[in-house]
Amino acid sequence: HKNATHKSALTTKQLVYSAVAIALAVVCSMIKLFDMPMGGSVTLLSMLFIVLIAYWYGPYVGIMTAVAYGLVQFVLEPIFYTIPQMLLDYPLAFGALGLAGFFNKKKWGLQIGYIVGVIGRFVFATISGVVFFAAYAPEGMSPLAYSAGYQASYLVPEAIITLIIICIPPVSHALAEVRKRAVEA
Numbered sequence: 392h393k394n395a396t397h398k399s400a401l402t403t404k405q406l407v408y409s410a411v412a413i414a415l416a417v418v419c420s421m422i423k424l425f426d427m428p429m430g431g432s433v434t435l436l437s438m439l440f441i442v443l444i445a446y447w448y449g450p451y452v453g454i455m456t457a458v459a460y461g462l463v464q465f466v467l468e469p470i471f472y473t474i475p476q477m478l479l480d481y482p483l484a485f486g487a488l489g490l491a492g493f494f495n496k497k498k499w500g501l502q503i504g505y506i507v508g509v510i511g512r513f514v515f516a517t518i519s520g521v522v523f524f525a526a527y528a529p530e531g532m533s534p535l536a537y538s539a540g541y542q543a544s545y546l547v548p549e550a551i552i553t554l555i556i557i558c559i560p561p562v563s564h565a566l567a568e569v570r571k572r573a574v575e576a
Contacts, residue, residue: 401455405448408573409456412440416460417467424548429527430470430480431516431545438488438512439553442505443566445492447573454489457508461485472523479519487511501566502554509550516542 401409420437441460445453465471465481490511491504520538528537556562 401452404573405444405452408447409444409452409459412444412456413460413463416440417463420464420467424552425545427541427545429524429541430468431542433545433549433552436553436556438509438549439505439557441485441488442491442501442508443570445489445508446495446501446504447570448492449495450489450492452489453492454486457489458482458486460488476519476523479515479522484512484515484519487515501557505553505557506550509546513539513542513546516546 416437416439419440420432420434422435422437423432424435425433441453441457444456461481461484464485465477469477470480471477488508488511491501491508494500494504494507497503517535517538520541521534524538525534528534557566
């Protein structure tokens, strides 16, 4: 019984690390290297802190933390037209960052998980763009191509910057040390 409960409930340590990660992600989301005209921006490492939680604790805690972060982002910068659009752009798009947790036991799991999480966010944001913002596509341009290009224009640069930073040896060693502390019993 004890193990079954432990698997489905967050530990106090996981909750604390998740809350700190959300706070750090929010602060980093405010450090905008480039702002897009209709939402989205290249920020400094804002998605990394959420992906770290998924990488450390797996998909269950990662997705819950990422969805919570998406809701915080909605509260801070609400772009709201309809409930389905809000769900796609916030809890689902940001929640997809938690998919990184499925790679937490793999070699290069942080990097692979980060890429998968960003791709997940890209997919939900692109769907939202096609369904709710197709009118912004230039005359004669496919709403899918427009939305995918728009999302990629801010997600890809941030992903590249983050991947370069986390692959720098002192940074990867520091992240490994923090992970040990985060997951030790």
